[in-house]
Amino acid sequence: MIKIDKLLEFLEAQYRKKTKKSLQIYRRAQRVMVQGGSHSLRLFSPYPFIITRAKGPMVYDFDRNAYIDYWQGHYANILGHNPKVLTDEFKRFSLEDGSLHTGFEGESQIKLAELLLKQLGHKDYRIRFTTSGTLATMYAVMLSQAYTGRDGVLKIGGGWHGASPYLLKGVKYYPQAGFEQAESAGVPKEILRKIFTTRFNDGDDLEKVLWRKGSEIACLIVEPFLGVGGFLAASQEYLDLARALTEKYGIVLIFDEIISGFRFCPSGVQKLYGIEPDLSTFGKLIGGGHAVSAVAGKSEILEKCLPQGSAKLRVLFEGGTFSSHTQYMRAGYVMLKSLADQASRIYPKIAATGENLRRRVEEVFGDRGIEVKCTGDGNDVVKGSSLFMVNFPLKRVRYTSAEDVWNPALSHVRLKEEVLKLALLTEGVHVVHGGGAASAAHEEKHVEQTIAAYSEAARLFKKYLY
Ligand SMILES: Cc1ncc(COP(=O)(O)O)c(C=O)c1O
Known part of the structure; x- marks a missing residue:
């Protein structure tokens, strides 16, 4: 503990030295916004650097620092920051054709829906768009409740689907309660009693929970x-x-594909598994850098939101001032179209970058006698992956479930979340949860610089901690 604090102190001093202007600006932010911002993951300790621009794999801050970025817009920017296909499309926008919001129906949402459905390839599927992943999963849960006439929700321990009441349990791991704790104030106790969790990748546990509670459960939501x-x-x-x-x-099976959708192939990852869920949620990259999300699913379930139904039986999934905003829909279409058209180039490239990062990060720590296990690799179904998360195992851990990653008795969570983050920032690499997502804009030279940064972090870890 003391050793970690010493290393953190050293890193924090380095970070403060290179981000003086960011600190000044952040102080302004603190005067007007709680915590100085609007998304707590971005507001890391001691304070976030404030960016001026972003291009490809890079972001730049007010102190003229450059960072190789693996956060990439919360994993939305699979082509990197501000990719040319999208910025070219924005140049074609004009105010007359509805780039700003009009509140009317346009063709662009139809094109995006047609493309999404084509890439999914299911029969009798429909879509409704909304503006955030949180809303999409909330509506998916409500649709399943209306469809089944039940209230219960079964989710994965460690699964994050956004902050809506029926999904706010079992997100973070708590040493006493594990994944059984309420995640937020403001969720009525009656709702919390209706949220059940099960261990990811554990069929026995799933069978057990369903045997006990199956008849009360409206949906199983799983990434x-x-x-x-x-x-x-x-x-x-x-x-x-x-x-x-x-x-x-x-029970309605919901695949939450807000991260996995179009990340591994130009479709949901469900296509690789050959499984048709009853409902699927998409978000992040399907908006081409804009606030777009979608609930896709079997017509008979989605039709629970039709206005004809009685108020008691239908789901009020019908509002949203900015739902299917023309500009968002056009950008989403351009994004998905380029992924579909260039799938054979993009997916192998980002998977190779991901593999390279996972393997070499493990190596540079291993060379110093520090055990690291990078998760994010696929399996015999998902054959390549651009994702990587760095874990410091404290015991022999197999890494098949969220507990393996987030239980501090199994993996050194603080090392990954706080120390590694700052160590890499001082070397010009920005990660979240120790890693992130490679984009198509990350080239070999960026990987080399990234590995050099991890190598320097490993050197410091060895010197201070091991
Ligand atoms: C799997 C998953 N579902 C839902 C959400 C919520 O999406 P949003 O942040 O757009 O509300 C997230 C966000 O990270 C997510 O990762």
């Missing part, structure tokens, strides 16, 4: 490739079992 929970791929057997059991118990 087929777990995101914040640890960048872990589900096994084929696990998702096959989830599909079979949800059918058996009459």
Whole structure:
């Protein structure tokens, strides 16, 4: 503990030296916004650097520092920051054709919906757009509740789906409660009692929970490739079992593909698993850098939001001032179209970068006698992956479930979250949870610089901690 604090002190001093202007600006922010900003992950300790521009793999701050960025717009920017295909499209926008919001129906949302459905390839699927992942998963849960007439929600321990009441349990790992704790004030106790959690990739646990609670549960919501929970791929057997059991118990199966959608192939990762969930949620990269999300799913479930239904039986999934904003829809279409058209170039490239990063980060720590296990690699179904998360195992850990990543008795969470983050920032690399997502704009030279930064972090870890 003392050693970690000493290293943090050293790193913080380095960071403060190079980000003086950012600190001045951040002080202004603190005077007008709680915590000095609007998203707590961006507001890391001691204070965030404030950026002036972003291009490709890079972001630049007010002190003229450059950082290789693996956060990439919360993993939305699979082509890197401000890619040419999108900036070219923006040049074609004009005020007359609805680049700013009009509040009317336009063709652009149809084009994006057609493309999304084509890439998913399911029969009798429909879409409704909204503006954030949080809203998409909230509506998906409500649709499943209306469809089944049940209230219960089964989610994965460690799964983050945004902050809506039925999904605010079992996100963070708490030493006493594990993934069984309420995540926020303001969620009524009656709701918390209706949220159940199960361990990712653990078929036995899923069977057990459903055997006990199956008849109360409206939906099972699962990320087929777990995101914040640890960048872990589900096994084929696990998702096959989830599909079979949800059918058996009459439960709506929701795949939350807000991170995984179009990240591994130009479709949902569900396509690789060959599974058709009842509902799917998409967000992040499907908006081409804009606030777009979608609930896609079986018509008979989505139709629970039709205005004809009685108020008691229908879901009020019908508002949203900025839903299907023309500019957002056009940008989303351009993004998905370029991913579909250039899939054979983009996906192998980002997967190779991801693999290179995972392997070499493990190596540079290993060379100093420090064990590191990078999660994010795929499996026999998801054959390549651009994601990487650095973990410092404290025991022999297999890394199949969120607990392996976030239980501080199994992995050194503070080392990854606080120390590694600052160590890399001082070397000009920006990561979240020890790593992030490679984009198509990350080239070999960026990987080399990144590895040099991890290598320097490993040197300091050895000197101060091991
Ligand atoms: C899997 C998943 N679902 C839902 C959300 C919530 O999306 P948003 O932040 O757009 O509300 C996130 C956000 O990180 C996510 O990773």
